[in-house]
Each structure stands twice: as C-alpha cells, then as structure tokens.
Amino acid sequence: xxxxxxxxxxxxxxxxxxxxxxxLDLLESDPKNAEILNNLGVIQHTKGNIHExxxxxxxxxxxxxxxxxxxxxxxxxxxxxxxxxxxxxxMEKMLVFQENDHNLLxxxxxxxxxxxxxxxxxxxxxxxxxxxxxQDALKETAERLKGQSHSDIRAHYPxxxxxxxxSVGLPVYNGGKYLAEAIESILMQDFxxxxxxxxxxxxxxxxxxxxxxxxxxxxxxxxxxxxxxIGMKWNGLNVFGLARAPYFMMATHxxxxxxxxxxxxxxxxxxxxxxxxxxxxxxxxNSNSEFLCIAxxxxxxxxxxxxxxxxxxxxxxxxxxxxxxxxxxxVLKTATSWHKSLFGDTLFLAEVTLSGKIIQIPEPLFIxxxxxxxxxxxxxxxxxxxxxxxxxxxxxxxxSLPHCRLTYAHLDLxxxxxxxxxxxxxxxxxxxxxxxxxFGNQMKYEIDRAVALISKNFYYWTWRNDKSEAALLSxxxxxxxxxxxxxxxxLQEALLIYPERSDLFQCYIKCFEHCNSSGSSTCTMGQCSSxxx
Numbered sequence: 001x002x003x004x005x006x007x008x009x010x011x012x013x014x015x016x017x018x019x020x021x022x023x024l025d026l027l028e029s030d031p032k033n034a035e036i037l038n039n040l041g042v043i044q045h046t047k048g049n050i051h052e053x054x055x056x057x058x059x060x061x062x063x064x065x066x067x068x069x070x071x072x073x074x075x076x077x078x079x080x081x082x083x084x085x086x087x088x089x090x091m092e093k094m095l096v097f098q099e100n101d102h103n104l105l106x107x108x109x110x111x112x113x114x115x116x117x118x119x120x121x122x123x124x125x126x127x128x129x130x131x132x133x134x135q136d137a138l139k140e141t142a143e144r145l146k147g148q149s150h151s152d153i154r155a156h157y158p159x160x161x162x163x164x165x166x167s168v169g170l171p172v173y174n175g176g177k178y179l180a181e182a183i184e185s186i187l188m189q190d191f192x193x194x195x196x197x198x199x200x201x202x203x204x205x206x207x208x209x210x211x212x213x214x215x216x217x218x219x220x221x222x223x224x225x226x227x228x229x230i231g232m233k234w235n236g237l238n239v240f241g242l243a244r245a246p247y248f249m250m251a252t253h254x255x256x257x258x259x260x261x262x263x264x265x266x267x268x269x270x271x272x273x274x275x276x277x278x279x280x281x282x283x284x285x286n287s288n289s290e291f292l293c294i295a296x297x298x299x300x301x302x303x304x305x306x307x308x309x310x311x312x313x314x315x316x317x318x319x320x321x322x323x324x325x326x327x328x329x330x331v332l333k334t335a336t337s338w339h340k341s342l343f344g345d346t347l348f349l350a351e352v353t354l355s356g357k358i359i360q361i362p363e364p365l366f367i368x369x370x371x372x373x374x375x376x377x378x379x380x381x382x383x384x385x386x387x388x389x390x391x392x393x394x395x396x397x398x399x400s401l402p403h404c405r406l407t408y409a410h411l412d413l414x415x416x417x418x419x420x421x422x423x424x425x426x427x428x429x430x431x432x433x434x435x436x437x438x439f440g441n442q443m444k445y446e447i448d449r450a451v452a453l454i455s456k457n458f459y460y461w462t463w464r465n466d467k468s469e470a471a472l473l474s475x476x477x478x479x480x481x482x483x484x485x486x487x488x489x490x491l492q493e494a495l496l497i498y499p500e501r502s503d504l505f506q507c508y509i510k511c512f513e514h515c516n517s518s519g520s521s522t523c524t525m526g527q528c529s530s531x532x533x
Contacts, residue, residue, distance in 0.1 A: 004035055008420035011043065012307060019043060034064035038073065045077055046304045053077055066097050072418060079330065080273035080356070084115050102132040103334060109141075110333040114246045116163065118145050136234065137241030144242060164220070166194035166247045166262055167329065169239030173201035173229060175253025178369065179210050182253050185367075187218055191262035196251075197242045200225040201235045207253075233344060233391040240332055248329045255324065256367035264361055265326035274304070276356030277349075279325025280365035287371045294364055297321045301358040307423050309353035314410065314434045320345045321368060322358060331355050336416075340409040342386060342394060342402045347409050354417050379445050383463040398460035399453055399487055401446040401494055407435040408493035432497055447494055447504055454507040459484050459514070484515040 003026065010019035020043045027036050041056030054077060060070040071094050078087035091108040098104055109124035122145045125138060168186055172179060186196055198211050198221065211223045224242065226235070236250065247266060251257070258280075265278040282295040299316045301309040323345045337347045352358060376382035383402055387394045394400065414427050436443070453461050460483045462469055491508040498504060 004039070005420075005422050007039060009422040011039070012420060012423040012426055014305060014308070016043060016046060032063045034060040034067045034070065037063060038067065038070045041070070041073055045073070048304070050077065050081060068094060068097060069418065076355075079111070082273055084111060087111060088115065099127075100131050102128040102135070103336060105131070106135075106138065107330065107334040110330050113141075113145075113244060114329070121145060137237045140238060140241035144244070164193050164195045164245045166191070166249060166266065166326070167243030167245035168194055168196045168249050168251050169236070169243060170196060170198045170251040170253065171201065171232065171235040171239055172198060172203065172207055172253040173232070173235070174203045174205045174207060176203075176205040176207050176210060178254040178371070179207060180214075182251065182256060183210070183214050183221075185256040185258075186251060187214070187220075188259055189257065189262045190259045191266065194220060194262065195243075195245065196221045197239045198223045199235050199238045199242070201232075202226050202229045231391045231393070232389050233338070237338060243329060246329050247326055248332055249326045250324050252324065254369045254371045256369075258365040258367070260363075261365040262326065264363065264365060268359055268361065269326060269328065272357070272359075274357050275359050276331045276352050277322060277325050277327050277358045278361065279322040279358070280361040280363050282319070282321045282366045282368050283364045285367060285369045287369060289369065292370070295319055295321060295368070298360050299358065301353050303357070306354045306417075307419065307427055309357065310350060310414075310427060311430055313350055313353050313358070314431060315438075317346065317349065320349065321366060322360070323349060324366060324368075327352075328356075337409065337413060340412070341406045342383075342390065343406050344390075347406065347413065350410055351413055354413075354419075379442065380463050380465055384465075387463060395462045395464065397486060397490070398462060398483055399450050399458070399490065400463070401443070401450060401490055403435075403439045403442040403446060404494040404497060405490070407432070407439070407443070407497055410435070411496070436497070443494075443497065447498065447501065450491070450494075451503050451507050454487075454510060459487055459511065481515060484511050487511055488515060 007019050007022040007026070010022055020040065023036050023040050023043070027033065027040070030036060037056050037060035041053045041060065044050075044053035044056060054074070057070045057074045057077065060067055061074075064070075071090050075087050075090045075094075078084070078090065088108060088111050091104065091111070094104055095101075095108070105124045105128035109121040109128065112118070112121035112124070122142065125142045125145070129135060129138060129142065170182070170186075175182070183196070183198075186194075196218075200207055200211060200223065202225065208225060211221075211225075215221045215223045222242065224238070226238070230238075239250070240248070247269060249262070249265075261280060265280065268278045269275055282297055284292040284295050286292055297319045299322065300312045303309050303312075331352060335348055335351055337351045338344055341347045349358075376385065386402075410431050411428050414424050414431065417424070419427065453459075460469070488508065488511050491504060491511065495501070495504060495508060
C-alpha cells in the first residue's frame with residue numbers, strides 16, 4: 001500500500017483525527033503536494049471546518065492548476081454553503097479540461113438556472129445534447145428555456161418575475177379515483193411558494209378532466225399530457241426536466257401530504273447545506289384509506305462520511321418512502337443512476353448518499369396508500385408486472401437478472417464515485433456482502449433460471465415467459481449477435497457477485513464461444529417446446 005493510501009485507509013475506517021495527523025506529517029516533507037493538500041481539505045470539510053477546507057483545496061489548485069478532484073471538492077463545498085457564484089466559477093474552470101463531459105455541463109446548467117442565468121444555461125444544455133443526444137428530460141428543459149420569456153413568467157405570477165422555491169412533480173396514469181384528493185393535499189400546504197407539474201401518461205379515464213379543473217382554479221399548476229404512454233420511469237423523468245425550482249419533491253396520484261410537509265422539510269434544507277434530502281415519517285393506509293401503522297422507514301444516513309451514509313442505506317432501506325421527500329434539485333438533475341436498474345429508486349437513493357446527508361423529520365407528515373397488488377404468484381410474474389409498469393423497453397433485454405443488475409449497478413456507482421481507492425474497495429466488498437444477505441434468494445432464482453435456459457440453447461427469453469417471442473426472434477438472424485452480446489454482459493455482472501458459480505461460468509463460456517463463432521449471425525434460440533422452467 002502506498003503512503004497516500006495508508007492515510008486514505010485511516011479516513012475510510014472513520015479514524016479522522018489519525019488520518020489528519022498522518023497527512024499533516026506528510027505535508028511537512030512535501031508542502032506542495034496537491035493530493036495531500038486535497039485530502040486535508042476533505043478531512044476539514046468532513047469535520048465541518050469550511051474555511052479551512054476551502055484553504056486546503058485552493059492550495060492544492062495552486063500546486064496543480066488542472067487538479068480536477070480539488071475543483072470538484074470546491075464545487076461541493078460552495079454548493080453546500082449556497083455560494084452559487086463560486087461553485088459556478090469552479091465548474092467553468094473544470095470545463096476547460098473536460099469540455100465534453102455532458103454530466104458536468106448539465107450540473108453547471110442547472111446551477112445557472114437556479115441563479116436565473118438562463119442564456120448561459122441554454123448554451124450549456126445545447127452543448128450537452130450535442131455530445132449526448134439521448135437525454136429526453138434535458139430536451140424538455142431546453143425547449144422550456146427557449147420558449148420562456150419574462151412576460152410568460154409575469155403572466156404566471158402577476159406583478160413580479162418569480163421562480164418558485166419548490167417544484168412538485170406529479171406523474172400520473174389513470175389516477176382518477178384518488179387524484180383530486182392528492183392534488184388538494186398539495187394545494188392546501190401552509191407553504192405556498194411552489195409549482196405543481198402534472199405529467200399525464202396519456203390516461204384514458206377522468207384524469208384529464210380532473211387536472212383541467214384544478215388548473216383553472218390554481219395558476220401554480222402546469223398540466224402536460226403526453227401523446228402516448230411512455231412508462232412510469234420516463235414519465236417521472238419528464239417532470240424532473242420541466243422543474244425549475246431549487247428544491248424538488250415527487251408526488252403520486254394516490255398518496256397525501258399533511259399541511260406542514262413542505263414548510264418543515266424546506267426549513268431543514270435551508271438550515272444545513274450538507275443535507276441533500278429531507279423526508280418525514282409516513283402514515284400507512286390501506287386501499288380503503290384505513291390507518292395501518294406508522295412506517296418503520298428510517299435510515300440513519302445523516303453522517304458526514306459518505307461511506308457511512310451509503311453503508312447504512314443499503315443495509316437499512318426497506319420502503320422507499322424517502323424518495324418522495326424534498327430534494328435539492330441539482331442532486332436530481334445530475335443523477336446518473338436512473339437508467340441502470342429496474343429498481344431505480346433504490347439505486348438513486350444510494351447515489352444521493354454520496355452527495356449529502358439524508359434527514360428524517362420525526363413527524364408523520366406523509367400519507368401513503370397501499371393501492372397496488374403486491375400478491376404475485378411467482379417471481380416471474382412480479383418481474384413482468386414491474387417491467388410493464390415502470391419501463392416496458394426492459395423486456396428487450398431478453399434474459400435478465402434484475403437483482404444481480406441492481407447489485408452490480410451499486411458497485412458501478414461506487415467505482416465511478418470520487419471516493420478514495422481504499423474506500424471504494426471496502427465499500428464494494430460491503431455491498432456484495434449486503435446484497436447477498438438481503439437479495440440472495442432472488443439472485444439465486446434469477447441465475448438458476450438463466451442457467452436452465454442457456455443450457456437448452458435459449459439465448460432470449462423475457463420474464464413474460466411468452467414462447468412465441470423466442471420463436472419469432474429465432475427467425476431474425478441479424479439480431480442474434482446483439483442478443484448474445486447483451487447476455488454476455490449480464491452474465492459477467494453476475495459472475496462478479498458469484499464467482500464460485502461454475503455453472504454460470506460455463507454458460508458464459510458457451511455464450512462467448514457462440515457469439516464469436518463464424519455462425520454467430522444466425523444463432524439459434526432453440527425450439528420453444530423443448531424447455532420447462
């Protein structure tokens with residue numbers, strides 16, 4: 001282990017004072033070492049010593065002008081301290097070295113939107129879309145910026161130019177039964193400076209009529225109706241793209257909010273810039289609106305150390321009620337985890353822990369109705385139902401391992417974070433241990449099913465278990481290579497979690513050889529009548 005990694009290991013173990021002394025000793029012999037100075041800045045930031053942390057980061061940059069890690073740390077420090085101009089200045093400097101980083105462009109653009117510098121934001125978003133065109137939510141933001149004039153804003157809030165403090169996003173599909181009550185619980189908040197964005201996923205019930213009625217009553221409502229149903233996940237992302245406030249909360253058509261929900265959540269966020277998400281306790285109701293209990297949904301993720309926050313979240317997270325809390329908008333806008341797993345809310349919350357603290361208010365201000373059917377006949381039915389509701393395009397993956405994918409996506413999140421190498425290694429091992437303990441049965445079922453299919457020469461089979469799909473695809477020779485290539489990645493991810501599964505490894509070898517054989521372009525999916533799983 002190198003000298004620097006020894007100090008980073010102490011920090012990862014929570015031995016903050018020892019790590020600080022270690023790096024201070026190193027600094028005496030190497031006072032211009034940018035990495036040492038940066039690490040000392042991180043330690044001071046962790047201890048809450050903002051000015052000392054800033055000094056160390058600036059010294060690191062004086063020693064090494066293009067040291068991006070120190071610039072990133074300064075950005076986080078300034079954003080947590082609500083010093084937006086300084087944060088923007090640091091990100092502009094980063095763009096000199098990373099002009100093609102679309103995530104950086106997005107983060108800076110949304111910061112400028114918060115600062116009401118919309119022209120610069122529009123320019124950055126245009127560059128981001130040039131680099132990475134597949135950002136539908138960002139395209140919506142670009143269109144909104146293009147069409148939004150000062151007169152439009154004044155018409156929405158007569159007499160003044162105004163950006164609300166909170167954007168509330170309500171994606172809905174056929175929510176007629178409970179929707180009116182849900183909207184009213186938002187409009188009746190004792191905090192009034194918000195906008196309510198309703199994105200209708202092409203409902204075919206009375207949803208449109210309900211939304212039009214409330215839109216005519218309250219000018220804070222923006223109602224968007226989509227031309228086709230794009231799935232729950234993409235509809236949720238649509239309201240993110242339309243939001244313009246510095247704080248954001250997601251709402252649903254069948255849940256309710258007590259009057260003080262917004263006012264008490266925003267108070268915590270405004271008082272502590274190190275907090276990324278605030279959520280209250282939850283009252284649970286059944287589908288008949290009868291009280292069941294106060295949910296046990298508290299996760300201890302309020303530590304200064306992101307590693308500790310991450311660890312507590314993965315071990316303690318059950319009901320994801322906190323995803324319906326109040327966020328800093330830039331945390332949502334810059335998230336990279338939305339498309340990487342069927343269980344996107346779980347993965348997203350893990351990403352949030354790396355950006356800041358998650359705090360629960362010890363008051364039951366959120367009311368959740370259990371209106372969905374959770375009684376599935378089999379894991380196959382559960383996965384098929386979830387994919388149908390959340391993102392039907394996931395069926396195109398064929399043989400998939402949802403819980404293995406979720407586990408691997410967490411590992412990928414850690415690997416791509418700004419944690420130290422030692423911290424990453426420790427957290428990756430902890431995550432594998434956690435997910436094997438919590439989701440081992442599900443992963444075993446998924447892997448056993450995949451092994452049974454591949455052993456009988458099925459390389460494509462969705463969770464719908466529709467044999468006609470495999471039969472149809474066996475006739476489309478040009479897709480064979482791509483199907484098996486995708487399957488190889490799926491199996492490779494599972495092997496990282498279960499390297500001891502020799503049967504899984506043999507299936508991987510089989511797919512690899514098939515994919516690279518001269519006949520790969522005409523791969524066989526097998527006979528649909530020859531398999532029973």
